[in-house]
Amino acid sequence: MWVKICGITDPATARGVVELGASAIGLNFYAPSPRSVTAEAAREICREVESEIDVVGLFVNHSLEAVSEIVMSCGLTTVQLHGNETPEYVARLAETAPLDIIRVYRVGASGLDEARSDLQQCRQLGIRLRACLVDARVEGAFGGTGACAPWNLLRDEWLQDEWPPLVLAGGLHPENVAEAVRTVRPWGVDVASGVESAPGIKSLEHVRRFVENARSSS
Structure with missing residues (x-):
């Protein structure tokens, strides 16, 4: 079970x-977020952990130039696109550097039609995604809301054999992650606010229990 702790500062x-x-770990470069980091802070974090853990850069509607500059500055090899980036944008980004790309979909009661269409376009453009992260759809928000993604819908409709590996996000915390894993059977899970003692402040005790509980049901 791949377990990502997002919003490390x-x-x-x-x-x-x-x-x-x-x-x-996830480094959030979306400035309005309480978990955002500057490129300088991100470099310090990357130096601390070096190659001991995957470091994922989270971007929301950044320009290609901005993403490329941060990727090079911090030595990132994985990016998570959490905004409204088009498949064409993803293809152009993939041409700039040998990156692993995680595509984010915000899913609600309307289902997976948007994700299905987007993934088809990605295939047509020859894009190979490392994974797809599914978060809850909350109007006006790009994530970090604490709302849960639709577990039963993902269990029933995510095409495990055809689509990239599924990373479940949205409303997860130490008390519900085991149930989420048993229900959805994702490849990985992602958490930010669910392991915090205050906005942007991680509780390592919450992180410990989240990691243990996620893996206990995988």
Whole structure:
């Protein structure tokens, strides 16, 4: 079970997450978020953990130039596109560097039609995605809302054999992640606000329980 702790903002927390056995950390470059980091802060975090853990850069409608600059500056090899980026944007980004790309879909009661169409376009453009992260659809928000994605819909309709690996996000926390994993059977899980003691402040005790509970049901 791939377990990502997103919204890390300082080297000490990154070090703690590494020691607790998470698979990846996420660095959020979306300035309006309470979990956002500057490129300078991200470089310090990357130096702290080096190659001990996957470091994923999270971007929301950034320009290609901005993403490329941060990727090169921090030495990132994985990016998570959390905005309204088009498949053409993804294809152009993939041409700039040998990156692993995680595509984000915000899913609600309307189902997976948008994701299905987008993935078809990605295939037509020859894009190979590392994974797809599914978060809850909340109007006006790009994530980090604490709302749950539709677990039963994902269990029934995500095409495990045809689509990229599924990373479940949205409303997860230590108390419900085991049930989420048993229900959806995702490849991975992602959490930000669900392991915080305050907005943007991670509780390592919450992280420990989240990692343990996620893996106990995988």
